[in-house]
Amino acid sequence: MGRGRRTVLAAAVTVVCAVTLLGAPGTAFASVRPDPAPTSTAPASPSGSPSPSPSVTLPPDKDLEAVRTKLDDLYHDAAVATDAYNAAEEKTKKQSAEIADLNEKIADGQRKLDGLKDRAGAAARDQYRTGGLPPQVQFMLSGDPQQFLDSAGLVIQGQRATSGLIDDMTRTQQDLRQYADDAAERLKDLEANRKAKAAAQKRVQERIEEAEKLQDTLEKRQRERLAQLEKEAAAQAQTAWLGTGVLKDVSGEATEAGAKAVGFATAQIGKPYEWGAEGPKTFDCSGLTSQAWAAAGRPIPRTSQEQWKQLPHVAVQDMRPGDLIIYFGDASHVAMYVGDGRIVHAPRPGRTVTLAGAGEMPILGVVRPDAETGSGKPATR
Template sequence: MGRGRRSVLGAAVTVVCAVTVLGVPGTAFASARPAPSPTPATSASPSSSSPSPSATLAPDKDLEAVRAKLDKLYHDAAVATDAYNAAEEQTKKQSAEIVDLARKIVKEQQELDRLKDRAGAAARAQYRTGGLPPEAQLMLSDDPQQFLDGAGRMLEGERATRDLIEETARTQQDLKLYAADAADRWQQLETNRKAKAAAKKQIEQRIKEAEKLQATLQKQQQARLAELEQQAADQAQTAWLDTGILKEIHAKASQAGQKAVEFATAQIGKPYEWGAEGPKTFDCSGLTSQAWAAAGHPIPRTSQEQWKQLKHVPVEDMRPGDLIIYFDDASHVAMYVGDGAIIHAPRPGRTVTLAGAGSMPILGVVRPDAD
């Protein structure tokens, strides 16, 4: 690719476009790669007490090392966030299953009590007849018709007794199975609670380390670090565009996909918060899962499960509303909105934003509303 064209693309991906959602399904979004939203550096007036730029700004190679360290910390936090969200979803599911099993246990216990009452009533009836078995009572009868009627009732009684015994045994077995199942669910629930606690601890530790590292930088250094982050993202986006991929991407959004895009667009500017699903804050998969829920297509909660369970489509076939999964461990997800752009919730300290689809390593693309 020529030097002139590359410089044009390099400049283009740094322009922040205003995003307007049109009411027509399949509307594409303008390409954009806005700058991240770190704490802005304030301009200080020169004074004898203020350090000179050369004294305050670390060399770019040092800031690049800081950037690499921050990327690692936030990536680890993202992986832990996915683990936390997965454990949270499992906890909700298992809690619901335990409630359902508890209802079944109560029902079966009531049925068992009813059967015991029936058995007790039969025993009391036998006691009232002097404890004689039905055969003896028939033989002592002087009335043939009464004998015949009694014989029929005896057979019915035997069948009823046998049925009662069998039903009681089945109910006791069901009750035993439900109780064992409930105990197993409780154990799984406790395991997931521990997994949640461990993931939460790791998330908080990594974010704290990242914030502590950033706090060591002066405002001018933070501003320069943001520039370096932007440059790295722009270079990745330019390299992705240089492949000519946009010439191959022509698919229009489905009706549901357009609704998902509209939902995601309406969240731009809202803060990132790990484990959040809105309405005021989101993490990356919280944003995509809620967008597709709003479009009438519920999808898995985490980026890793979205990658595992949703239909994979080639990058060149993706359409607005599809989800782009990033990094080899599927630890980040964004929504493609057309013209080489995505909407995503990047990481702690940032907001839901528009970015270049190629600004991060793409693992693949999935389609929530695949036919």
């Protein structure tokens, strides 16, 4: 029995070691490895064997370390795809709103054009009733010169009004054509974005499924040892980060808004991670940080990559509670700094919102949603 188990694990490790590195750098979760190069995936070994006997010997840690590395890569790729999905979802919402706005403008423009056409028709009917005679002929036929002059003034006013009416109709028709062209372009973008979102969703699901299959090849004692290796790696990374003395100058206090954001984020501890989720029962990493700052009255971009691009950057030694720490070279993970070298974050599928060491993952940089309130000083309360 023990030999059969070791054979199954050996097969899994062989698969792990045979694959090349996955498509996105780094891992979005506790790891002391440098950002890895892209890798491809290979099918995991099947599961479903009976529980091991007490005499089963665990494989060498280096074999389980290979499994851990592979899992990190799979979950990192899932995190990258999740960010792509979230970005596509945000674009879909924006494009749908723009299309609705353009449709309203088209409806308003059509109502305006209909009204202008009615006025043009009325003007044409008035001209028809006068016979369309030139002013000189009307003067010759009129027995009252003053009446003619009064009528001539009205004709001039009418001509000016008709000219303005034609201009209004022309502009309205041009606006309608532009609105229609814009709406068609937005619809094209929306369709392309929906396809991108579907592709990202498929990639997330495939990576998570592959990771779960790989974990299913492990016996209970092996999974327990794997979890221990993950904790040890995280602790080593945090110790190394603290050993640089990075925190000796970190003394900033949370602003009022920052304290609210931290309060919201820490209140979610224990809730499950779910990719694409923004609460209230489940969260992904950027769903947690964006909702925390929304609760503090400071809406920020939805994805970790956009948070990195759009929010003001601050030095690590200047960070304060409420700031967001962005991880990995591709900005695929984000956490909220809560002080004392700790973060709160939603790690990955199968985990819950938790506190962790800020140095457990490779830090790309720090961003500040409320930078205008000062550098490290509490806001006036």
